[in-house]
Amino acid sequence: MAKRRKVGNLLALAVLSTVVQRPMHPYEMASILRERGKDRDMPFKWGSLYTVVGNLEKHGMLEAAESRREGGRPERTVYRITDAGRAELVDWTRELVGSPEPEQPRFQAGLSVVAILAPPDVIGLLRQRLDAIGEQLAAQRKILADAGAQIPRLFLVEDEYELAMREAEANWIKALLGELTEGTFPGLDQWQAYHDTGRLPPEMTEIAERGSTPG
Incomplete structure (x- = not known):
């Protein structure tokens, strides 16, 4: 049986799998996820990205690393994954790969x-x-x-x-x-x-x- 996740949106899994490589701000996360075609692999809404990132930070799976300003753009917060975030990413991936769940196409x-x-x-x-x-x-x-x-x-x-x-x-x-x-x-x-x-x-x-x- 699937576990109840603190942040259960599959976009959270995609975010964690991206930020585990290096710290980045949400715009970078979205660009990389789109480039990889993750929207074809997982059902999620791009408009939820900032909400998901905020929830991951709230539950201690992401943390602000720095604030960065590029050119005339607004200041952006760069996030990095925490130990709790890495543990969640590994546990969630193990569940998805190893535990079949009923799906209704x-x-x-x-x-x-x-x-x-x-x-x-x-x-x-x-x-x-x-x-x-x-x-x-x-x-x-x-x-x-x-x-x-x-x-x-x-x-x-x-x-x-x-x-x-x-x-x-x-x-x-x-x-x-x-x-x-x-x-x-x-x-x-x-x-x-x-x-x-x-x-x-x-x-x-x-x-x-x-x-x-x-x-």
Whole structure:
């Protein structure tokens, strides 16, 4: 079970992973995080950055190292990570890597109620999704190949994981489309009959009312 963090926003994890390299002010943190594409790896809002930094300082994970003025810009506070911040970064990373947590992607949510759509409609939508994923995969492979020539693989494993998950999704969709188009998907006739008549077949009514999970 995930621990309750004093600063639970995933942006805090990204900030700690950046400041652990050297002290920097929030603007530098944001620039580096954007350059690394961390907004693709973690769901966070950039407008929350200063709030997150303030909360990390409040809980002793960051501390002000100095104030710096560059040219005519306003004075900026440079932060460094504390021992408590390093410990939090390590513990949080260990939890994320080693402890699986239930995740509910939007696609999974859609699949959970897909019976509301007629089979031909689902086939068209899955083909549409598969085409889009194909374009994304081509772009991701190119980005990864280009980055691999300049960046150590250690800093690209999250991109490799995302690519692998996308490829797995594409393969699963292809298999499902094969069953739907070839007519081998179990219960396909009843599913279509429901949309033709507006009535759920008796053999499916009980399952629909109690949910799809056995138990």
